[in-house]
Structure formats: structure tokens, C-alpha cells
Amino acid sequence: METIRQIVQINSDRKLEINLPPNIEPGLVEVVVVVQSLNAIAPNPKQKTLDALQGLAEIRKNLPPVDAVELVRASREELEQRGQQ
Numbered sequence: 212m213e214t215i216r217q218i219v220q221i222n223s224d225r226k227l228e229i230n231l232p233p234n235i236e237p238g239l240v241e242v243v244v245v246v247q248s249l250n251a252i253a254p255n256p257k258q259k260t261l262d263a264l265q266g267l268a269e270i271r272k273n274l275p276p277v278d279a280v281e282l283v284r285a286s287r288e289e290l291e292q293r294g295q296q
Contacts, residue, residue, distance in 0.1 A: 215229070
């Protein structure tokens with residue numbers, strides 16, 4: 212199960228379009244929509260931080276792996292070349 216949170220503006224036509232991340236496979240799924248008015252509640256700073264961290268975690272899932280040793284080696288070589296100029 213995947214949880215996707217978005218804050219959206221509902222217009223007078225009451226239509227909602229949701230773009231799903233690429234890790235959601237096509238096929239038959241159940242979608243549950245929970246509507247909570249943001250006009251009636253004050254934003255919770257802790258929840259906003261948690262939401263931001265969750266968003267970063269989702270972004271991180273889609274990043275390619277990085278070879279840290281190779282990255283440092285390439286950076287060192289570039290710095291050495293600059294120093295020799």
C-alpha cells in the first residue's frame with residue numbers, strides 16, 4: 212500500500228486529477244480519497260516537517276545509486292589537475 216499526500220485546490224467543478232509517481236504500477240487498484248478542509252485547521256509545524264521528510268524519502272527512492280568512492284576519487288583527480296595548472 213502506498214500513501215500519497217497532496218494539498219490541492221478544489222474548484223467549483225469539483226474535479227480532482229491525481230498524478231501518481233512512477234513506482235505505482237498500472238493495473239487494478241483501490242483508491243481512497245480523504246477530504247479535510249485546511250481552512251478549518253491551523254497547520255501543525257511538526258506535521259509539515261514530517262510531510263517534507265516523507266517527500267524527500269520518496270524523491271530519494273527514485274535516485275540512481277551513487278558510488279561514493281568513485282565520486283571522491285574523481286573529485287580528488289579534478290582538484291589535483293587544477294593545482295597543476
